[in-house]
Amino acid sequence: MAQSKELTPAKRKYLAELTRGFRGIILFLFLISGIINVLALTGSLYMMQIYDRALTSGSIPTLVVLSTLAIGLYVFQGGFDVIRSQVLVRVGARLDKKIAPLAHRVAIDMPRFGFSTSESLERGRDVDTVRGFLGSQGPAALFDLPWMPVYLIFIYFLHPLLGALTFAGAFVLAVLTVVSEVMTKRLSVSTRKAAIVRNTIADSNARNADVLKAMGFSGRAVSRFSEANGEHLVLQTKSNDITGTFAAVSRVLRMLLQSAVLGLGAYLTIKNELSAGAIIACSVASARALAPVDLAIGNWKAFIAARMAYHRLRDTVIALATSDEPMKLPPPSNSLVVDKITIAVPGTGQVVLSDVSFDLQPGQALGIIGPSAGGKTTLVRALTGIWPVLRGSVRLDGADLGQWREEDIGQHIGYLPQEVSLMDATIEENISRFEPNPDYRKIVDAAKAAGVHDMIVKMPDGYRTQLGPQGTALSAGQRQRLGLARALYGNPFVVIMDEPNSNLDGEGEAALTEAIEGISARGGITIVIAHRPSALAAVELVAIVQNGRMVAFGKKQDIMTPGPQITSKPAHEVPKSQARRPA
Numbered sequence: 107m108a109q110s111k112e113l114t115p116a117k118r119k120y121l122a123e124l125t126r127g128f129r130g131i132i133l134f135l136f137l138i139s140g141i142i143n144v145l146a147l148t149g150s151l152y153m154m155q156i157y158d159r160a161l162t163s164g165s166i167p168t169l170v171v172l173s174t175l176a177i178g179l180y181v182f183q184g185g186f187d188v189i190r191s192q193v194l195v196r197v198g199a200r201l202d203k204k205i206a207p208l209a210h211r212v213a214i215d216m217p218r219f220g221f222s223t224s225e226s227l228e229r230g231r232d233v234d235t236v237r238g239f240l241g242s243q244g245p246a247a248l249f250d251l252p253w254m255p256v257y258l259i260f261i262y263f264l265h266p267l268l269g270a271l272t273f274a275g276a277f278v279l280a281v282l283t284v285v286s287e288v289m290t291k292r293l294s295v296s297t298r299k300a301a302i303v304r305n306t307i308a309d310s311n312a313r314n315a316d317v318l319k320a321m322g323f324s325g326r327a328v329s330r331f332s333e334a335n336g337e338h339l340v341l342q343t344k345s346n347d348i349t350g351t352f353a354a355v356s357r358v359l360r361m362l363l364q365s366a367v368l369g370l371g372a373y374l375t376i377k378n379e380l381s382a383g384a385i386i387a388c389s390v391a392s393a394r395a396l397a398p399v400d401l402a403i404g405n406w407k408a409f410i411a412a413r414m415a416y417h418r419l420r421d422t423v424i425a426l427a428t429s430d431e432p433m434k435l436p437p438p439s440n441s442l443v444v445d446k447i448t449i450a451v452p453g454t455g456q457v458v459l460s461d462v463s464f465d466l467q468p469g470q471a472l473g474i475i476g477p478s479a480g481g482k483t484t485l486v487r488a489l490t491g492i493w494p495v496l497r498g499s500v501r502l503d504g505a506d507l508g509q510w511r512e513e514d515i516g517q518h519i520g521y522l523p524q525e526v527s528l529m530d531a532t533i534e535e536n537i538s539r540f541e542p543n544p545d546y547r548k549i550v551d552a553a554k555a556a557g558v559h560d561m562i563v564k565m566p567d568g569y570r571t572q573l574g575p576q577g578t579a580l581s582a583g584q585r586q587r588l589g590l591a592r593a594l595y596g597n598p599f600v601v602i603m604d605e606p607n608s609n610l611d612g613e614g615e616a617a618l619t620e621a622i623e624g625i626s627a628r629g630g631i632t633i634v635i636a637h638r639p640s641a642l643a644a645v646e647l648v649a650i651v652q653n654g655r656m657v658a659f660g661k662k663q664d665i666m667t668p669g670p671q672i673t674s675k676p677a678h679e680v681p682k683s684q685a686r687r688p689a
């Protein structure tokens with residue numbers, strides 16, 4: 107995934123593709139808002155006609171004609187209003203449909219780069235925020251704002267002084283909007299950050315439910331949450347105070363202005379410069395002109411939230427857009443080459459593994475041993491593409507991992523992580539990695555190779571058993587064996603297992619050894635990390651990784667002395683034929 111926010115032509119095209127059609131809809135909404143606003147002059151005109159024509163002439167037919175006309179215009183206005191709000195709701199839904207899958211894609215990518223789950227899931231909420239705002243009253247007000255001049259011109263033609271007064275009022279209200287924007291913007295950013303902190307704590311508490319209960323520190327966990335919640339509340343209150351105050355001030359100002367228009371109108375009427383009907387018309391028109399300002403200020407917070415969410419989504423989409431999909435390559439079958447790779451923790455940039463090189467041929471199995479925190483899992487993260495390499499390359503049949511399409515490469519790599527977590531789905535779906543219409547034989551083969559077929563068929567629903575969140579319906583050993591079946595599914599060329607035997611019993615370990623032998627026999631490559639030597643029964647090569655370096659690589663019998671004790675020989679004693687020594 108390209109991380110750059112820079113707008114390359116390819117990305118620009120991608121973005122244009124996503125928002126295609128929206129420009130036309132916005133223009134349509136703008137025009138329909140114009141019609142609505144012109145039609146909204148009906149009230150003013152009607153009153154003016156009633157006062158200045160119907161009342162003075164005393165003609166009932168005139169009154170009836172005027173009223174019928176007004177009703178007709180009101181109906182039209184209402185109709186257009188309905189169309190506008192329905193279009194807005196649909197724009198929201200359409201945007202959601204296009205962006206939600208992309209946002210979710212980013213959400214499931216972010217944890218690999220050190221983001222918390224809550225922060226990652228924010229992207230999904232961003233989509234909701236944008237859609238929710240488009241369905242609210244806010245956007246209608248924003249579309250009405252540019253049509254304010256219609257009323258100002260109308261009032262101006264009735265009397266320039268009244269036009270000037272309304273214009274001044276509108277100006278003051280607009281300034282208020284800008285000030286409230288400036289004051290709430292920074293606060294919204296920190297409020298959002300505080301919300302993420304709070305949600306991250308809530309998330310971590312929920313995930314550690316067992317530990318909290320067993321050792322009785324739920325109370326303290328709740329206090330920790332409560333503290334973060336308090337900080338969020340303080341900021342939230344502050345920003346609500348600001349927007350609330352501005353909303354109230356603008357409301358009062360608007361009423362003041364309306365009375366001022368009435369007062370000035372009365373003065374002008376006394377001076378015989380204006381008809382009585384025109385006063386009322388002015389008052390109604392000025393109220394209508396300023397209503398959207400009021401509404402916009404009232405909805406300002408939602409608007410800012412939606413805008414920030416939209417910008418985050420836009421950045422996300424831009425970051426996600428890759429220039430071009432690599433060309434399809436034939437399945438790898440010849441080699442796995444690791445060439446002087448250095449790996450840093452994404453996010454912090456701290457180097458945790460440097461200058462590792464080795465290569466493996468079909469049928470070879472490599473065991474990786476070494477002390478805790480030595481960098482074994484880190485190495486595996488680079489081999490599977492979970493983490494990008496800082497320098498060097500990992501190549502399958504000569505092609506760098508980046509040259510493979512993500513979907514394709516996934517079929518050629520089997521991965522059993524150190525902490526096995528299964529999907530909230532059936533056993534069948536877990537093993538087949540959600541493949542649509544999977545071949546049942548492939549699933550059973552994988553399960554048999556991992557030695558779990560008998561265990562699965564003994565379950566009441568067999569392969570259709572639902573596993574629940576994170577596969578909690580299974581024991582740790584069962585999860586590990588199912589994870590192995592998932593890794594073996596479809597006979598991938600490279601199978602990488604991170605401590606596959608940490609929860610296995612004797613029978614499970616025997617199945618694991620058999621699985622590794624099976625991979626070698628069919629010409630696959632196995633890499634297995636182990637603390638317990640029993641997992642290494644079927645491997646011929648062993649590497650030692652410690653302190654962020656690969657210090658030895660060679661034949662098992664050369665590296666490991668007989669017995670359970672694991673010792674390492676210094677790198678210079680490794681047979682030259684096997685190790686590609688770090689430069």
Ligand SMILES: Nc1ncnc2c1ncn2[C@@H]1O[C@H](COP(=O)(O)OP(=O)(O)OP(=O)(O)O)[C@@H](O)[C@H]1O
Pocket residue numbers: 451458476477478479480481482483484485524
């Ligand atoms: N997500 C991460 N963020 C920051 N540092 C990390 C992360 N993952 C690993 N590290 C650091 O990288 C170093 C190597 O960790 P790694 O998980 O590769 O060790 P390991 O050899 O697999 O250990 P173990 O045998 O305990 O599984 C450690 O110092 C660890 O602190």
Ligand SMILES: [Mg+2]
Pocket residue numbers: 482483484524604
């Ligand atoms: Mg590890």
